[in-house]
Structure formats: C-alpha cells, structure tokens
Amino acid sequence: MSLTPFLDLRHIEKSFRVRGKQLPAVRDVSLSIREGESLGLVGESGSGKSTLGRCAIGLTAPDAGSVRLLGEELVGRSRRDLRPIWRHMQMVFQDAGAALHPRMTVGRNVIDPLVARRLVSRREGWEIARQLLEQVGLHADQAEAFPFELSGGQQQRVMIARALAVEPKLLICDEAVSALDVSVQAQMMDLFIRLKQERNLSYLFISHNLPTVGQIADRIAVMYLGQIVEVGTTQRMFQNPYHPYSKALFASVLPIPANVSARRELRALPGEMPSPFDLPRGCPFHTRCPVAVDRCRDVRPQLRAIDVDHQVACHLA
C-alpha cells in the first residue's frame, strides 16, 4: 500500500434545493484513499455518504472543493472529459436489476463499456466477458443468459464483472450488497475481498451496514449530517472509537457473547438526527451528545489528527 493518495477529496461542499429550501448534503469534507486501500464510509440515512460517493466519481458536481485522481483535478470537467477517468474508477450501485440492460445478454452487458469505447472488438469482448463472469463466481456460459434469468445476487455479480471490464483501480460501492439476502451478502463480501487481494483494488465502500464495511475496510470514515466526524483504522473504530457519535454507532453492532454474563447493555443514543434543513449551530452532534460543552454549541469542530491514521472532529479530542 503506497502512501500517495490515489483519490483525494478536499473541502467538498454540496447542497441541493428541495422544495425551495437549501439542503446541505455534504459540508466541507476532505478524504483521501491511498492506492490499494479500502476506505469504508458509514453513516445513517441522510448523512450525505451517497452524495459524497457520487461527487467522488463525478456523477454529481460539488458546489465547491476539489477531487483529484492521481493528482489530476476532476471538478469542472465535462462528462466527456471525465470519460477517460472512468477507466480508473467504477461504481457499483445497490439495484443491479435496474442497472443492467434487460434486452442485452449478460455478456453484452458486461463488455458494453469496452465495446462502446471501441477498446475491443465484439468478438474479443465476448471472451473477456466469459472470463470476467468466472472471476466473479458465475459460469462463463451465463454470458448467454438475460438478466431476468438471474437471481439478485447473480445480477450484482454481473454488475461487478461489468465494472471490472475496464480494469479500474478503484471501485466505489454504494450499498452494493444491502438489498441482498444475508447469506448472499456474505458470499458477495467474499468476492469483494478476493478481488481486493487479486487485483490490488481500492474501494470506497459506502454502507449503513457496519459489519459489511468492517469486513473489507482498512480505514473507516463516519459521517453525520454531511460532515466527517471521525476517520480511523477499522480495528480502532470498532474497538475504541473516539467521537461520541462513533461510539454509539459502533456499539450498535452487537457481538455474540461467550455467555449471558458477557452481554452488553443495550444503551441507546437519545433523540433523533436533526433535520438537515435546520442544522444545529456548532458541532452537528451537540444536540444528542452526552459530553457536549458550551463551545460545542457555538463552534463547529474541525477534523484533526489525534494519532497516526486517526482523525476526529471533536472539541474534546
């Protein structure tokens, strides 16, 4: 794993206009992914994690900030100028069924990005599709099938094969396994982990499901109301997160205790996430924070390093 950032997001801001009101989805977020690294991005619905993912790959233009891929600025480029970039990063979404072309065979679906860019002939492409399908755990002959003939898990595998067709270095996965059945999810994660090892793939793995992210991520970033409140190694985040919100979030993943006396207390975080239309002043979490002090209500804390590979946005850190 090299230390130069592969993808570098700096001070990203993105608001949407919803029913005449400003909805700030991402607020001054900086994040970087190193080559070969898997970064998990977790947060609850409405935290802005999907918007950040879309900004990273250029599907959504940020209002401000910079996105650099291997040092090259992507913000401000037209879609056409972004195309060569998409050879380096690809995205896998939640709903594979909707993303596959229903009237193309699975094989055509997989190689379409290559054929469309005239990178290979259709005949060469077909052989590549068969190989890719095998790599994602399907049968080469399933290239002849149509998407509707496959199960949800198999369709998601086809999506991954298609994303891999251009041999990207980074996969951005947005809730890529969340819609699947739990046992299929586990098999899918197996595939992601294997691809990471075999191809030295980097991931930006976005999910509300912490166990899923925990399996693949080297580091995890936690978002709350459009901001990153903490980034740390996976081990650190599950065992000893610093931010009070991360503490509550990671404590909600219950382990299987060795016996009844080793059970944890079910301690719930009080209250609800404030409406993004009406963001609290100061720290976004202060309204629910058990340790908030006066300064938290007035000044928004910046993300800063408190240790190697560990950054926290908290005045008390």
Added chain:
Amino acid sequence: MADFVVEARTDFSNDVSKQPVLEVRDLVVRFERADGVVHAVNGVDFAVRPGEWLGIIGESGSGKSVTLMSILGLLGEGGRVIRGNAWFNGVDLVQLSDRQLRTVRGKDIGVVFQNLAEGFNPYLPIGSQIAEVLVNHRLCTRRTAHRRVIEFMHELGIADAKARFQQYPHELSGGMRQRAMIASAIVSEPKVIFADEPTTALDSTVQMQVLALLTDICRKRGTAVVMVTHDLGVAAHTCDRIVVMYGGVVMEEAPIDEFLQFPTHPYTLGLRAASFDPEQPDRPLRPIPGVAPVLLEAPRGCPFAPRCHMATTVCRERLPALRQTRPEHRVACHHVQGENEHEPYPIP
C-alpha cells in the same frame, strides 16, 4: 427520551411452574404454487413461557417467518396449515376461523413486523390508528382510547405525544414510525408479541433505540416475545431461549446461556462462523456456501445436508430427530450423540 438501560432478563428456564402462554406442536405448513407444493414448515415444536423472549433464528427461507404467520392465520394465497396445533389460552389457534382469529390477532397477540411500520394508513393520523386497536377490539371507547394512546406514546419515549398523535405517518421519521408500530402492538396489553425482524430495516442507532425500547417495555409488563431474526448478536442480547430453524425444521433449541456456551448443530456453528464479530473485525468470515432451499418435497433427510460439511449418507436419507444432548438442550443432527459423547464441533 430516557436513557434505556436494560438489565439482565429474568431467567425462567428452570421454572417448571410457569405454563407456556403459547405452545406450538408438530406444525406443518405448505404453499401451493404454480410450480408445485412448497414444504415451508415440516413439524415444528416450541413453547413460550410468560414473560419469556424466544428467539427463532435462521436464514431467509428457513421457515421462521412462515411459522409465525401460520399461527396468526396470515399465510396468504396458497398457504395452508396441514397439521399441528398452536395452543394459546387453552384454544388451538390453528382450528380457529379467520373471524375468530381476528379477535386474537392484535389484541392477545401483538405484532411488530419489519415493514409493517410502512403499513400505516397514510391518510389517517398515527394516533388514531393506534387507538383503533383498542376500539376495534372493543377494549374501550374512542375517547378513552385517545387518552390511553397519548399516555402510552409518552411512556414509549415519543416526545410531545399529544402533537404526535395528530401527525400523519409521513411526518414521522422511520424510527418514530417503528416506535408507533410498537405502541400499536403493545397498547392492548397482549400476553405475547410476535416480532419479525423488528429492527432489520432501521439505521444502526435507531435499531438500538427500538431494541432497547422493546426489551424495556416488555420486561416491565411481563409480555412474552417471539422474535424472528437472522442477527445472532441481537438474539443473543435479548432472548432467553433460542430456536434455530432450517428447512422448516428445528435444528437446535437451548436456553440462551447454554446456546452461547455450547452451540452444537453444524448449521448453528455455520451461522456463527458467518457472523461478523465487532470485537475481532479482522477475523475472516466463512459464509455457509449456497442458499436455503425452496423445498418442493418434504425433506427426506436432514434439510441442511446439501450444505453441511459433515453430511454423510445417513444425513441424506433420514431426518434426524431432535434429541436432548445436555439438560434443556436439544439438537437434530445424526452426528451429535447423547450427552456423554457431546463434544464441541470444529467450526466449518
């Protein structure tokens, strides 16, 4: 909202004086489909004691939800109970007509389902939909119901209950709707609640809020709960006893402490090996290969045999009986003998 801290639950497992509130015996459920008959539940036994939390765990397709639905008479198109009983209050629910069941459902047996929070009528205020439970079952007048629901919403930590009562479902957050769901399940003070994946669709911290709330309120009221879940961590932290189901059959049953210390069935061990452990995030998971089958004929051998690393000829030919391996611990596996031979199996 109060900070919910749940203390260790009462252990009823040694108390033989407590008669079960619900006793299911030899339940067999099938579905007629265009492509054949699906054998969803194939002879399930379990009992729930007053105030007890029973967890039914397994993957989707294991028959755990169908078991609950069949007891409530909610099987839907093509579903039929072929055999068996579900004794509740001295009545066999399986024998009741739909009209008779309606007096039980929602009143004596409360329900909290995964997607039922979305099942609120969007055109009616949430409070009156909860009050409806009381009014429909003729438990009180509309006016009294109104008052009781507001009191109750308050008890459930729904701030500003009076205003919330008038709000429509879309005006509430997902967590608030799920809380309203719990309110409508418990407001009639049922003896038992059926909870089918009650927190699965929720965000992590909301999941914890709902779980803490549900355990807290049921413990205070002594309500028994049958909870269907695929999440072993959740089951381990809330349940008093666990039933593991696969292929419509009970694979293992034990009080929680026993279950945690001596998990025995290869399927149970497989589920554990496939579960993420937040205390060891680096431990690689071993998913059980394949998926739970759709049984188009009654399982001849052990339904888990095709995915089991220990399966031998006998497993494919004969359905193993649920046998006692240790006190109160029952396991259905040909490779698990009596108590003396019991040895923990290697994790697959």
